Amino acid sequence: MARAATTTDAFNAVAEPRRRQILDLLAQGERPVNDLVAQLGLAQPQVSKHLRVLREVDLVRVRDEGRQRLYRLNAEPLRPIRDWLRAYEQMWNERFDLMDTILTELSEEDSDD
Amino acid sequence: MARAATTTDAFNAVAEPRRRQILDLLAQGERPVNDLVAQLGLAQPQVSKHLRVLREVDLVRVRDEGRQRLYRLNAEPLRPIRDWLRAYEQMWNERFDLMDTILTELSEEDSDD
DNA sequence: TTGACGTATTCCGTTATGGGTATACGATTG
DNA sequence: CAATCGTATACCCATAACGGAATACGTCAA
The missing domain is CATH 1.10.10.10 (Winged helix-like DNA-binding domain superfamily/Winged helix DNA-binding domain)
Structure with missing residues:
Protein backbone atom coordinates (compact mmCIF):
# COMPACT_ATOMS: atom_id res chain seq x y z
CA MET A 1 0.00 0.00 0.00
CA LEU A 78 -11.78 20.73 9.33
CA ARG A 79 -13.74 19.85 12.40
CA PRO A 80 -12.35 16.35 12.88
CA ILE A 81 -8.88 17.85 12.94
CA ARG A 82 -9.83 20.34 15.58
CA ASP A 83 -11.59 17.64 17.54
CA TRP A 84 -8.57 15.41 17.44
CA LEU A 85 -6.32 18.23 18.59
CA ARG A 86 -8.59 18.94 21.50
CA ALA A 87 -7.09 16.18 23.56
CA TYR A 88 -3.67 17.76 23.24
CA GLU A 89 -4.53 21.34 23.97
CA GLN A 90 -4.15 21.14 27.69
CA MET A 91 -0.61 19.94 27.16
CA TRP A 92 0.40 23.35 25.94
CA ASN A 93 -1.45 25.40 28.48
CA GLU A 94 -0.67 23.40 31.54
CA ARG A 95 2.52 21.69 32.44
CA PHE A 96 1.65 18.08 32.98
CA ASP A 97 5.01 16.66 32.56
CA LEU A 98 7.64 18.98 33.75
CA MET A 99 9.40 16.05 35.28
CA ASP A 100 9.22 14.09 32.06
CA THR A 101 10.68 16.98 30.19
CA ILE A 102 13.58 17.20 32.53
CA LEU A 103 14.21 13.49 32.41
CA THR A 104 14.08 13.51 28.64
CA GLU A 105 16.53 16.30 28.33
CA LEU A 106 18.87 14.58 30.69
CA SER A 107 18.75 11.34 28.74
CA GLU A 108 19.19 13.08 25.43
CA GLU A 109 22.80 13.86 26.00
CA ASP A 110 23.89 10.63 24.36
CA SER A 111 21.00 9.61 22.12
CA ASP A 112 20.91 10.94 18.66
CA ASP A 113 19.37 10.42 15.28
CA MET B 1 8.11 17.33 -7.28
CA LEU B 78 0.95 20.23 16.98
CA ARG B 79 0.65 23.86 17.85
CA PRO B 80 0.99 25.22 14.32
CA ILE B 81 -1.89 23.04 13.27
CA ARG B 82 -4.07 24.34 15.99
CA ASP B 83 -3.00 27.88 15.29
CA TRP B 84 -3.87 27.49 11.67
CA LEU B 85 -7.26 26.07 12.52
CA ARG B 86 -7.96 28.98 14.79
CA ALA B 87 -8.96 31.18 11.92
CA TYR B 88 -11.63 28.70 10.94
CA GLU B 89 -13.12 27.97 14.31
CA GLN B 90 -15.41 30.92 14.29
CA MET B 91 -16.93 29.54 11.16
CA TRP B 92 -18.41 26.79 13.21
CA ASN B 93 -19.40 28.87 16.17
CA GLU B 94 -20.64 31.98 14.45
CA ARG B 95 -22.66 32.15 11.31
CA PHE B 96 -20.62 33.47 8.49
CA ASP B 97 -22.50 31.51 5.98
CA LEU B 98 -26.05 31.46 7.19
CA MET B 99 -27.34 28.85 4.84
CA ASP B 100 -24.55 26.44 5.54
CA THR B 101 -24.91 26.92 9.23
CA ILE B 102 -28.56 26.10 9.17
CA LEU B 103 -28.02 23.01 7.12
CA THR B 104 -25.21 21.92 9.35
CA GLU B 105 -27.20 22.37 12.50
CA LEU B 106 -30.09 20.47 11.10
CA SER B 107 -27.91 17.49 10.45
CA GLU B 108 -26.18 17.70 13.78
CA GLU B 109 -29.02 17.71 16.22
CA ASP B 110 -27.65 14.73 18.08
CA SER B 111 -24.07 15.88 18.48
CA ASP B 112 -22.92 18.76 20.60
CA ASP B 113 -19.84 20.79 21.07
C1' DT C 1 29.49 -17.12 25.11
C1' DT C 2 25.40 -18.17 23.29
C1' DG C 3 20.92 -17.22 22.77
C1' DA C 4 16.74 -14.69 23.39
C1' DC C 5 14.56 -10.40 23.52
C1' DG C 6 13.31 -5.50 22.00
C1' DT C 7 13.79 -2.53 18.48
C1' DA C 8 15.67 -0.35 14.16
C1' DT C 9 16.97 -0.66 9.45
C1' DT C 10 17.05 -2.28 4.70
C1' DC C 11 15.06 -3.85 0.51
C1' DC C 12 11.02 -4.69 -2.36
C1' DG C 13 6.81 -3.54 -4.89
C1' DT C 14 2.77 -0.78 -5.64
C1' DT C 15 0.71 3.54 -5.74
C1' DA C 16 0.01 8.38 -6.17
C1' DT C 17 1.74 12.83 -5.56
C1' DG C 18 2.82 17.63 -7.40
C1' DG C 19 4.86 20.43 -10.86
C1' DG C 20 5.32 21.28 -15.92
C1' DT C 21 3.31 21.58 -20.34
C1' DA C 22 -0.10 20.91 -23.71
C1' DT C 23 -4.66 20.69 -24.66
C1' DA C 24 -9.71 20.19 -24.19
C1' DC C 25 -14.09 22.40 -23.22
C1' DG C 26 -17.82 25.56 -22.12
C1' DA C 27 -19.18 30.45 -22.17
C1' DT C 28 -18.85 34.92 -24.08
C1' DT C 29 -17.76 38.28 -27.44
C1' DG C 30 -17.28 40.09 -32.15
C1' DC D 1 -19.18 31.33 -36.93
C1' DA D 2 -14.55 32.30 -35.17
C1' DA D 3 -11.70 33.94 -31.64
C1' DT D 4 -10.87 34.45 -26.89
C1' DC D 5 -11.34 33.91 -22.10
C1' DG D 6 -11.60 30.98 -17.75
C1' DT D 7 -10.94 26.68 -16.17
C1' DA D 8 -10.31 21.59 -16.13
C1' DT D 9 -8.04 17.53 -17.68
C1' DA D 10 -4.44 14.50 -19.64
C1' DC D 11 0.39 13.23 -19.77
C1' DC D 12 4.98 12.94 -18.27
C1' DC D 13 8.46 12.64 -14.71
C1' DA D 14 10.80 12.29 -10.29
C1' DT D 15 9.99 11.20 -5.71
C1' DA D 16 8.66 8.79 -1.79
C1' DA D 17 5.17 6.62 0.95
C1' DC D 18 3.46 2.41 3.23
C1' DG D 19 3.25 -2.46 4.14
C1' DG D 20 5.71 -6.90 4.09
C1' DA D 21 9.63 -9.61 5.01
C1' DA D 22 14.25 -10.31 6.28
C1' DT D 23 17.84 -8.95 8.98
C1' DA D 24 20.98 -6.12 11.83
C1' DC D 25 22.09 -4.51 16.41
C1' DG D 26 22.36 -3.76 21.32
C1' DT D 27 21.10 -5.60 25.89
C1' DC D 28 20.22 -8.98 29.15
C1' DA D 29 19.92 -13.92 30.81
C1' DA D 30 21.69 -18.62 31.32
Whole structure:
Protein backbone atom coordinates (compact mmCIF):
# COMPACT_ATOMS: atom_id res chain seq x y z
CA MET A 1 0.00 0.00 0.00
CA ALA A 2 1.13 3.51 -0.64
CA ARG A 3 0.45 6.67 1.26
CA ALA A 4 -3.20 7.50 1.69
CA ALA A 5 -4.63 9.67 -1.05
CA THR A 6 -4.74 13.38 -0.48
CA THR A 7 -8.47 13.13 -1.04
CA THR A 8 -8.92 10.66 1.77
CA ASP A 9 -9.82 13.27 4.34
CA ALA A 10 -9.13 16.80 5.46
CA PHE A 11 -6.02 15.67 7.32
CA ASN A 12 -4.40 14.62 4.09
CA ALA A 13 -5.80 17.39 1.95
CA VAL A 14 -4.56 20.05 4.30
CA ALA A 15 -1.09 18.64 4.66
CA GLU A 16 -0.15 20.48 1.50
CA PRO A 17 0.82 24.12 2.17
CA ARG A 18 -0.58 25.39 -1.12
CA ARG A 19 -3.95 24.01 -0.25
CA ARG A 20 -3.83 25.67 3.13
CA GLN A 21 -3.02 28.92 1.38
CA ILE A 22 -5.98 28.47 -0.88
CA LEU A 23 -8.27 27.94 2.07
CA ASP A 24 -6.82 30.98 3.76
CA LEU A 25 -7.60 33.06 0.73
CA LEU A 26 -11.09 31.67 0.44
CA ALA A 27 -11.66 32.43 4.09
CA GLN A 28 -11.87 36.03 2.98
CA GLY A 29 -14.61 35.30 0.55
CA GLU A 30 -15.65 33.67 -2.65
CA ARG A 31 -13.06 33.87 -5.43
CA PRO A 32 -12.69 32.84 -9.05
CA VAL A 33 -9.79 30.59 -9.94
CA ASN A 34 -7.76 33.26 -11.63
CA ASP A 35 -7.83 35.33 -8.50
CA LEU A 36 -6.23 32.49 -6.63
CA VAL A 37 -3.75 31.95 -9.41
CA ALA A 38 -2.66 35.55 -9.14
CA GLN A 39 -2.35 35.52 -5.37
CA LEU A 40 -0.58 32.20 -5.15
CA GLY A 41 1.87 32.77 -7.94
CA LEU A 42 1.19 29.27 -9.13
CA ALA A 43 0.32 28.09 -12.61
CA GLN A 44 -3.37 27.83 -13.29
CA PRO A 45 -3.45 24.07 -13.81
CA GLN A 46 -1.86 23.43 -10.43
CA VAL A 47 -4.39 25.63 -8.75
CA SER A 48 -7.21 23.81 -10.47
CA LYS A 49 -5.73 20.53 -9.34
CA HIS A 50 -5.45 21.65 -5.76
CA LEU A 51 -9.00 22.88 -5.92
CA ARG A 52 -10.08 19.50 -7.13
CA VAL A 53 -8.58 17.86 -4.10
CA LEU A 54 -10.23 20.38 -1.83
CA ARG A 55 -13.52 19.81 -3.59
CA GLU A 56 -13.28 16.08 -3.13
CA VAL A 57 -13.01 16.43 0.60
CA ASP A 58 -15.69 19.10 0.52
CA LEU A 59 -13.47 21.84 1.87
CA VAL A 60 -14.55 24.06 -0.98
CA ARG A 61 -17.73 24.41 -2.97
CA VAL A 62 -18.10 25.80 -6.45
CA ARG A 63 -20.60 27.98 -8.14
CA ASP A 64 -20.69 28.72 -11.84
CA GLU A 65 -20.87 32.34 -12.80
CA GLY A 66 -20.68 32.79 -16.54
CA ARG A 67 -17.36 31.45 -17.63
CA GLN A 68 -15.90 31.75 -14.19
CA ARG A 69 -16.09 29.30 -11.37
CA LEU A 70 -16.42 30.88 -7.99
CA TYR A 71 -14.96 28.86 -5.16
CA ARG A 72 -15.88 29.29 -1.58
CA LEU A 73 -14.77 27.76 1.67
CA ASN A 74 -16.58 25.10 3.62
CA ALA A 75 -14.76 24.75 6.90
CA GLU A 76 -16.85 21.92 8.22
CA PRO A 77 -14.47 19.09 7.22
CA LEU A 78 -11.78 20.73 9.33
CA ARG A 79 -13.74 19.85 12.40
CA PRO A 80 -12.35 16.35 12.88
CA ILE A 81 -8.88 17.85 12.94
CA ARG A 82 -9.83 20.34 15.58
CA ASP A 83 -11.59 17.64 17.54
CA TRP A 84 -8.57 15.41 17.44
CA LEU A 85 -6.32 18.23 18.59
CA ARG A 86 -8.59 18.94 21.50
CA ALA A 87 -7.09 16.18 23.56
CA TYR A 88 -3.67 17.76 23.24
CA GLU A 89 -4.53 21.34 23.97
CA GLN A 90 -4.15 21.14 27.69
CA MET A 91 -0.61 19.94 27.16
CA TRP A 92 0.40 23.35 25.94
CA ASN A 93 -1.45 25.40 28.48
CA GLU A 94 -0.67 23.40 31.54
CA ARG A 95 2.52 21.69 32.44
CA PHE A 96 1.65 18.08 32.98
CA ASP A 97 5.01 16.66 32.56
CA LEU A 98 7.64 18.98 33.75
CA MET A 99 9.40 16.05 35.28
CA ASP A 100 9.22 14.09 32.06
CA THR A 101 10.68 16.98 30.19
CA ILE A 102 13.58 17.20 32.53
CA LEU A 103 14.21 13.49 32.41
CA THR A 104 14.08 13.51 28.64
CA GLU A 105 16.53 16.30 28.33
CA LEU A 106 18.87 14.58 30.69
CA SER A 107 18.75 11.34 28.74
CA GLU A 108 19.19 13.08 25.43
CA GLU A 109 22.80 13.86 26.00
CA ASP A 110 23.89 10.63 24.36
CA SER A 111 21.00 9.61 22.12
CA ASP A 112 20.91 10.94 18.66
CA ASP A 113 19.37 10.42 15.28
CA MET B 1 8.11 17.33 -7.28
CA ALA B 2 6.37 14.69 -5.33
CA ARG B 3 4.28 15.00 -2.25
CA ALA B 4 6.08 16.59 0.66
CA ALA B 5 7.82 14.16 2.94
CA THR B 6 5.91 12.97 5.96
CA THR B 7 8.74 14.30 8.03
CA THR B 8 8.34 17.79 6.68
CA ASP B 9 6.16 18.96 9.50
CA ALA B 10 3.44 17.91 11.90
CA PHE B 11 0.79 18.47 9.26
CA ASN B 12 2.25 15.76 7.11
CA ALA B 13 3.27 13.45 9.92
CA VAL B 14 -0.19 13.49 11.42
CA ALA B 15 -2.01 12.88 8.17
CA GLU B 16 -1.43 9.18 8.69
CA PRO B 17 -4.09 7.61 10.94
CA ARG B 18 -1.70 5.12 12.49
CA ARG B 19 0.53 7.90 13.65
CA ARG B 20 -2.40 9.69 15.18
CA GLN B 21 -3.27 6.49 16.99
CA ILE B 22 0.25 6.25 18.28
CA LEU B 23 0.09 9.78 19.60
CA ASP B 24 -3.25 9.04 21.21
CA LEU B 25 -1.75 6.09 23.00
CA LEU B 26 1.28 8.04 24.11
CA ALA B 27 -0.99 10.75 25.41
CA GLN B 28 -1.77 8.33 28.19
CA GLY B 29 1.84 8.00 29.13
CA GLU B 30 5.23 6.74 28.20
CA ARG B 31 5.24 3.37 26.44
CA PRO B 32 7.73 0.87 25.06
CA VAL B 33 7.44 -0.04 21.40
CA ASN B 34 6.02 -3.48 21.99
CA ASP B 35 3.18 -1.98 23.94
CA LEU B 36 2.25 0.07 20.94
CA VAL B 37 2.66 -2.90 18.65
CA ALA B 38 0.19 -4.85 20.75
CA GLN B 39 -2.36 -2.07 20.92
CA LEU B 40 -2.16 -1.15 17.29
CA GLY B 41 -2.19 -4.64 15.91
CA LEU B 42 0.52 -3.63 13.52
CA ALA B 43 3.80 -5.36 12.78
CA GLN B 44 6.69 -4.15 14.85
CA PRO B 45 8.75 -2.76 11.97
CA GLN B 46 5.89 -0.57 10.81
CA VAL B 47 5.47 0.80 14.27
CA SER B 48 9.15 1.56 14.51
CA LYS B 49 8.96 3.29 11.18
CA HIS B 50 6.03 5.41 12.22
CA LEU B 51 7.83 6.28 15.40
CA ARG B 52 10.80 7.39 13.38
CA VAL B 53 8.66 9.81 11.46
CA LEU B 54 7.17 11.13 14.66
CA ARG B 55 10.62 11.50 16.13
CA GLU B 56 11.83 13.46 13.15
CA VAL B 57 9.14 16.05 13.61
CA ASP B 58 9.72 15.94 17.35
CA LEU B 59 6.24 14.73 18.18
CA VAL B 60 7.73 11.99 20.30
CA ARG B 61 10.85 11.67 22.37
CA VAL B 62 12.66 8.50 23.33
CA ARG B 63 14.36 7.32 26.42
CA ASP B 64 16.41 4.16 26.64
CA GLU B 65 15.53 1.79 29.41
CA GLY B 66 17.55 -1.39 29.24
CA ARG B 67 16.71 -3.04 26.00
CA GLN B 68 13.46 -1.18 25.68
CA ARG B 69 12.91 2.23 24.24
CA LEU B 70 10.29 4.24 26.00
CA TYR B 71 8.48 6.71 23.83
CA ARG B 72 6.59 9.67 25.08
CA LEU B 73 4.55 12.41 23.52
CA ASN B 74 5.67 15.93 22.81
CA ALA B 75 2.59 17.83 21.73
CA GLU B 76 4.36 21.07 20.97
CA PRO B 77 4.71 20.55 17.21
CA LEU B 78 0.95 20.23 16.98
CA ARG B 79 0.65 23.86 17.85
CA PRO B 80 0.99 25.22 14.32
CA ILE B 81 -1.89 23.04 13.27
CA ARG B 82 -4.07 24.34 15.99
CA ASP B 83 -3.00 27.88 15.29
CA TRP B 84 -3.87 27.49 11.67
CA LEU B 85 -7.26 26.07 12.52
CA ARG B 86 -7.96 28.98 14.79
CA ALA B 87 -8.96 31.18 11.92
CA TYR B 88 -11.63 28.70 10.94
CA GLU B 89 -13.12 27.97 14.31
CA GLN B 90 -15.41 30.92 14.29
CA MET B 91 -16.93 29.54 11.16
CA TRP B 92 -18.41 26.79 13.21
CA ASN B 93 -19.40 28.87 16.17
CA GLU B 94 -20.64 31.98 14.45
CA ARG B 95 -22.66 32.15 11.31
CA PHE B 96 -20.62 33.47 8.49
CA ASP B 97 -22.50 31.51 5.98
CA LEU B 98 -26.05 31.46 7.19
CA MET B 99 -27.34 28.85 4.84
CA ASP B 100 -24.55 26.44 5.54
CA THR B 101 -24.91 26.92 9.23
CA ILE B 102 -28.56 26.10 9.17
CA LEU B 103 -28.02 23.01 7.12
CA THR B 104 -25.21 21.92 9.35
CA GLU B 105 -27.20 22.37 12.50
CA LEU B 106 -30.09 20.47 11.10
CA SER B 107 -27.91 17.49 10.45
CA GLU B 108 -26.18 17.70 13.78
CA GLU B 109 -29.02 17.71 16.22
CA ASP B 110 -27.65 14.73 18.08
CA SER B 111 -24.07 15.88 18.48
CA ASP B 112 -22.92 18.76 20.60
CA ASP B 113 -19.84 20.79 21.07
C1' DT C 1 29.49 -17.12 25.11
C1' DT C 2 25.40 -18.17 23.29
C1' DG C 3 20.92 -17.22 22.77
C1' DA C 4 16.74 -14.69 23.39
C1' DC C 5 14.56 -10.40 23.52
C1' DG C 6 13.31 -5.50 22.00
C1' DT C 7 13.79 -2.53 18.48
C1' DA C 8 15.67 -0.35 14.16
C1' DT C 9 16.97 -0.66 9.45
C1' DT C 10 17.05 -2.28 4.70
C1' DC C 11 15.06 -3.85 0.51
C1' DC C 12 11.02 -4.69 -2.36
C1' DG C 13 6.81 -3.54 -4.89
C1' DT C 14 2.77 -0.78 -5.64
C1' DT C 15 0.71 3.54 -5.74
C1' DA C 16 0.01 8.38 -6.17
C1' DT C 17 1.74 12.83 -5.56
C1' DG C 18 2.82 17.63 -7.40
C1' DG C 19 4.86 20.43 -10.86
C1' DG C 20 5.32 21.28 -15.92
C1' DT C 21 3.31 21.58 -20.34
C1' DA C 22 -0.10 20.91 -23.71
C1' DT C 23 -4.66 20.69 -24.66
C1' DA C 24 -9.71 20.19 -24.19
C1' DC C 25 -14.09 22.40 -23.22
C1' DG C 26 -17.82 25.56 -22.12
C1' DA C 27 -19.18 30.45 -22.17
C1' DT C 28 -18.85 34.92 -24.08
C1' DT C 29 -17.76 38.28 -27.44
C1' DG C 30 -17.28 40.09 -32.15
C1' DC D 1 -19.18 31.33 -36.93
C1' DA D 2 -14.55 32.30 -35.17
C1' DA D 3 -11.70 33.94 -31.64
C1' DT D 4 -10.87 34.45 -26.89
C1' DC D 5 -11.34 33.91 -22.10
C1' DG D 6 -11.60 30.98 -17.75
C1' DT D 7 -10.94 26.68 -16.17
C1' DA D 8 -10.31 21.59 -16.13
C1' DT D 9 -8.04 17.53 -17.68
C1' DA D 10 -4.44 14.50 -19.64
C1' DC D 11 0.39 13.23 -19.77
C1' DC D 12 4.98 12.94 -18.27
C1' DC D 13 8.46 12.64 -14.71
C1' DA D 14 10.80 12.29 -10.29
C1' DT D 15 9.99 11.20 -5.71
C1' DA D 16 8.66 8.79 -1.79
C1' DA D 17 5.17 6.62 0.95
C1' DC D 18 3.46 2.41 3.23
C1' DG D 19 3.25 -2.46 4.14
C1' DG D 20 5.71 -6.90 4.09
C1' DA D 21 9.63 -9.61 5.01
C1' DA D 22 14.25 -10.31 6.28
C1' DT D 23 17.84 -8.95 8.98
C1' DA D 24 20.98 -6.12 11.83
C1' DC D 25 22.09 -4.51 16.41
C1' DG D 26 22.36 -3.76 21.32
C1' DT D 27 21.10 -5.60 25.89
C1' DC D 28 20.22 -8.98 29.15
C1' DA D 29 19.92 -13.92 30.81
C1' DA D 30 21.69 -18.62 31.32
